[in-house]
Amino acid sequence: MSHLPKSNLWQTCSACKRHVHQGQWGEFNICPYCGHYQRLNADQRLVLLTDTKSFTALPPVNIKQQRHFPGYTVKLQEAQEKTGETEAFLAGTAAIKQQKVVIGVMDSQFMMGTLNTVVGAGIRQAIRTALSQRLPLILVIASGGARMQEGILSLLQMNTILAELTKLNEAGILTISVLTDPTMGGVTASFALESDFVFAEQGATIGFAGKRVIQQTNSAALPIDFQTAERLYRQGFLDAVIKRENLRTYLGRLLMIQAGDLNE
Amino acid sequence: MSDALKVIRSADRIGTQQVIAQLITNFFPLHGDRVSGDDPALTVGTGLFHQRAVVVAGVNRGATLEERQRYHFGAVAPAGYRKFIRGLELAEKFKRPVITLINMPGADASVAAEDDGQNLAIADAITKMNGLRVPNIAVFLGEGESGGALALATSNRLIMFTNSLYSVASPEAIQTILKGHVAAKQTLDHILPMQAAALKKLGLTDVVLPETGDLVQSLDNALQQQLAQLSKLSTAELIEQRQNKYLELVAQFAE
Numbered sequence: 001m002s003h004l005p006k007s008n009l010w011q012t013c014s015a016c017k018r019h020v021h022q023g024q025w026g027e028f029n030i031c032p033y034c035g036h037y038q039r040l041n042a043d044q045r046l047v048l049l050t051d052t053k054s055f056t057a058l059p060p061v062n063i064k065q066q067r068h069f070p071g072y073t074v075k076l077q078e079a080q081e082k083t084g085e086t087e088a089f090l091a092g093t094a095a096i097k098q099q100k101v102v103i104g105v106m107d108s109q110f111m112m113g114t115l116n117t118v119v120g121a122g123i124r125q126a127i128r129t130a131l132s133q134r135l136p137l138i139l140v141i142a143s144g145g146a147r148m149q150e151g152i153l154s155l156l157q158m159n160t161i162l163a164e165l166t167k168l169n170e171a172g173i174l175t176i177s178v179l180t181d182p183t184m185g186g187v188t189a190s191f192a193l194e195s196d197f198v199f200a201e202q203g204a205t206i207g208f209a210g211k212r213v214i215q216q217t218n219s220a221a222l223p224i225d226f227q228t229a230e231r232l233y234r235q236g237f238l239d240a241v242i243k244r245e246n247l248r249t250y251l252g253r254l255l256m257i258q259a260g261d262l263n264e
Numbered sequence: 265m266s267d268a269l270k271v272i273r274s275a276d277r278i279g280t281q282q283v284i285a286q287l288i289t290n291f292f293p294l295h296g297d298r299v300s301g302d303d304p305a306l307t308v309g310t311g312l313f314h315q316r317a318v319v320v321a322g323v324n325r326g327a328t329l330e331e332r333q334r335y336h337f338g339a340v341a342p343a344g345y346r347k348f349i350r351g352l353e354l355a356e357k358f359k360r361p362v363i364t365l366i367n368m369p370g371a372d373a374s375v376a377a378e379d380d381g382q383n384l385a386i387a388d389a390i391t392k393m394n395g396l397r398v399p400n401i402a403v404f405l406g407e408g409e410s411g412g413a414l415a416l417a418t419s420n421r422l423i424m425f426t427n428s429l430y431s432v433a434s435p436e437a438i439q440t441i442l443k444g445h446v447a448a449k450q451t452l453d454h455i456l457p458m459q460a461a462a463l464k465k466l467g468l469t470d471v472v473l474p475e476t477g478d479l480v481q482s483l484d485n486a487l488q489q490q491l492a493q494l495s496k497l498s499t500a501e502l503i504e505q506r507q508n509k510y511l512e513l514v515a516q517f518a519e
């Protein structure tokens with residue numbers, strides 16, 4: 001427990017553990033002491049990446065059946081109260097540096113952005129919108145992987161999303177992944193790494209198996225930069241590691257190249 | 265479920281090598297992924313199934329401790345998924361149906377697998393199976409968990425032995441997140457369908473095979489029957505049937 005009074009004005013940096021006043025985080029939510037990027041919710045991410053007031057959300061996903069896993073309903077309610085969102089994914093059309101895109105953002109503050117039936121449906125909807133409106137698709141990933149509480153149905157989000165994503169390749173539509181902290185498990189073994197361009201935000205943890213599980217089965221110490229964006233970049237899995245402050249400009253410049261494509 | 269787990273994890277459980285030896289003649293294995301090496305945990309090759317050329321990919325768990333260590337307890341490595349994709353390309357080139365045999369634990373949790381791009385290798389294999397231009401049939405001889413199992417199981421037909429299970433994670437891993445909500449492991453399948461019968465009810469599994477009698481013989485019959493059905497479909501119909509099956513299933517819950 002913190003010795004500070006319970007207030008939203010002060011938060012503890014998860015990296016350096018120092019107390020940071022709300023006003024000190026700045027526009028990009030960066031720790032003034034150690035430079036650590038605070039995790040963002042979907043709304044904060046959209047504000048940073050898209051042109052002012054350009055975002056229009058897609059219609060909400062129709063939830064038909066809820067899984068009855070013990071304790072799950074309560075967990076969902078808690079996440080909804082905490083974030084003000086119905087689920088861990090938000091998508092819509094928006095402009096980035098005046099160029100129209102479909103953008104989908106996963107929310108790590110909602111049950112660690114885990115992939116379930118609703119999030120999966122939202123991602124497929126975003127992909128279909130990009131296809132029907134012929135707009136580039138940008139997916140900002142923040143996820144701990146498949147949501148265990150929905151069992152096999154969570155796993156089946158991986159192949160169904162990939163099947164839809166393939167259609168964008170056939171239709172010649174640009175796909176971009178931005179991996180943020182954390183990008184783990186099932187999302188990395190499906191859509192996260194399959195886009196035309198895969199970027200990561202500086203300092204993001206990216207991997208498949210969890211560090212704890214790996215440590216249980218391997219006696220040797222893990223490499224110091226294990227499962228970091230920087231290591232994956234060096235290994236050739238990422239096209240760039242980008243500072244949060246530069247992401248929007250970076251994406252805007254990539255989108256701009258499309259104007260030079262021949263239109264048939 | 266504990267009894268079923270005991271059966272499918274036992275040393276004398278029907279395995280890939282046994283199925284290939286009894287059902288496939290002239291079997292020729294592929295060796296290596298032509299990138300980083302060979303993964304002995306996954307056998308991939310081609311041969312004849314009742315005179316018809318097929319491609320088979322099956323996980324090896326091993327019976328003895330020595331075998332199990334050699335096969336890495338059936339944890340398929342990135343090189344294994346890449347070899348699998350080689351097999352799928354061969355199948356498409358010669359229009360050969362693909363049969364996968366699954367009994368594997370979850371992910372290969374190691375630094376080497378992470379550094380070698382396990383996630384991307386799995387995603388590539390799922391993508392290839394999604395759009396495969398020839399029939400594919402997945403057979404669960406035992407358990408299959410996580411993305412690796414999905415890569416082998418994304419198919420036109422799913423055949424499961426009664427005791428086998430297909431899950432997002434191992435029953436033990438799911439048990440830990442239940443944290444005392446459910447005491448007995450026996451009820452896990454009711455909360456989260458993962459065993460053959462429950463998955464058939466969900467619409468995921470097409471054929472459930474009994475655990476009694478000659479298992480290889482009943483698998484032989486089921487494979488022949490399903491292959492005969494799929495042989496009538498065109499390439500476009502095969503891809504559509506496969507993708508729609510999964511899309512319609514998940515759309516029952518949210519869309």
Ligand SMILES: [Zn+2]
Nearest residue numbers: 013016031034
């Ligand atoms: Zn800090």
